[in-house]
Amino acid sequence: xxxxxxxxxxxxxxxxxxxxxxxxxxxxxxxxxxxxxxxxxxxxxxxxxxxxxxxxxxxxxxxxxxxxxxxxxxxxxxxxxxxxxxxxxxxxxxxxxxxxxxxxxxxxxxxxxxxxxxxxxxxxxxxxxxxxxxxxxxxxxxxxxxxxxxxxxxxxxxxxxxxxxxxxxxxxxxxxxxxxxxxxxxxxxxxxxxxxxxxxxxxxxxxxx
Amino acid sequence: xxxxxxxxxxxxxxxxxxxxxxxxxxxxxxxxxxxxxxxxxxxxxxxxxxxxxxxxxxxxxxxxxxxxxxxxxxxxxxxxxxxxxxxxxxxxxxxxxxxxxxxxxxxxxxxxxxxxxxxxxxxx
Numbered sequence: 001x002x003x004x005x006x007x008x009x010x011x012x013x014x015x016x017x018x019x020x021x022x023x024x025x026x027x028x029x030x031x032x033x034x035x036x037x038x039x040x041x042x043x044x045x046x047x048x049x050x051x052x053x054x055x056x057x058x059x060x061x062x063x064x065x066x067x068x069x070x071x072x073x074x075x076x077x078x079x080x081x082x083x084x085x086x087x088x089x090x091x092x093x094x095x096x097x098x099x100x101x102x103x104x105x106x107x108x109x110x111x112x113x114x115x116x117x118x119x120x121x122x123x124x125x126x127x128x129x130x131x132x133x134x135x136x137x138x139x140x141x142x143x144x145x146x147x148x149x150x151x152x153x154x155x156x157x158x159x160x161x162x163x164x165x166x167x168x169x170x171x172x173x174x175x176x177x178x179x180x181x182x183x184x185x186x187x188x189x190x191x192x193x194x195x196x197x198x199x200x201x202x203x204x205x206x207x208x209x
Numbered sequence: 210x211x212x213x214x215x216x217x218x219x220x221x222x223x224x225x226x227x228x229x230x231x232x233x234x235x236x237x238x239x240x241x242x243x244x245x246x247x248x249x250x251x252x253x254x255x256x257x258x259x260x261x262x263x264x265x266x267x268x269x270x271x272x273x274x275x276x277x278x279x280x281x282x283x284x285x286x287x288x289x290x291x292x293x294x295x296x297x298x299x300x301x302x303x304x305x306x307x308x309x310x311x312x313x314x315x316x317x318x319x320x321x322x323x324x325x326x327x328x329x330x331x332x333x
Contacts, residue, residue, distance in 0.1 A: 091300075095300055095301075095302035096302050098259060101260070101300065138310075139299050139310065139312070140312050140313065142313065143295070143298075143299040143311075143312070143313055144299070146292060146295045146296055146299060147296055147299055147300070149292055149296070150292070150296045
């Protein structure tokens with residue numbers, strides 16, 4: 001069969017530790033429109049609340065390399081899920097260091113307790129760092145889905161976290177670029193013989209009478 | 210030599226089924242010494258100990274076959290320890306201070322299913 005070409009997308013991650021850093025997102029600058037996916041990495045609880053409720057982003061990154069300085073609260077998380085924003089966990093630090101592993105798992109579990117399943121897990125951007133160790137920090141999709149089971153997700157959510165949630169984030173990014181929304185259509189093969197039998201039974205009785 | 214990663218996951222077996230088998234392959238940067246079968250088993254136990262502690266390391270894991278050339282093996286584990294073993298293998302990062310990666314190619318409760326991989330079939 002034919003395979004589609006690999007599409008390379010651009011992604012921007014903003015690390016915000018101060019409310020003034022968010023001004024870049026609020027203004028409609030042309031630089032922002034160049035990126036397909038925009039993610040924000042809030043460092044304080046107030047910024048986390050702002051990111052979930054008002055900021056125009058696709059992903060909110062959860063810190064895994066250190067203990068979270070704030071606890072998650074249910075209201076901003078619910079608002080974010082309603083808006084279609086996904087939360088991101090990276091697993092590449094967990095491969096390198098055992099302390100990071102602990103923080104990753106504990107932060108992931110606390111996030112899961114609050115939002116119960118609508119999380120997307122991704123790999124870190126470690127591929128850029130060095131030649132040999134870059135690809136070796138990637139893992140296959142089913143391996144990552146199994147890791148998500150460790151974080152406390154159900155099997156269905158774990159598989160969705162590496163497949164459907166990621167696609168939803170991409171569509172959310174496209175929606176953000178457009179004015180109102182995105183409709184994605186797929187061509188379905190049509191069966192011709194169905195058209196003759198689609199007359200409902202009650203209609204048949206009337207014409208016969 | 211990088212093989213294209215493939216992994217399969219069957220639905221979890223019935224409670225009566227005691228064992229699950231997984232075929233997994235290791236990848237090392239080129240030029241490193243390949244581990245022997247005994248060293249491979251030690252690596253698996255080390256991975257379990259690092260992630261799941263002493264209880265994890267005590268999980269009964271068998272290495273059924275091991276090919277030194279391709280560094281791929283078939284492991285057998287009790288089905289209750291399946292998630293632990295798989296997650297421990299995924300998160301293993303270092304072997305003798307060198308980076309390494311585990312890739313699980315196929316998992317199945319039946320050994321016969323490991324002889325063919327439907328993900329390697331190609332459409333014409």
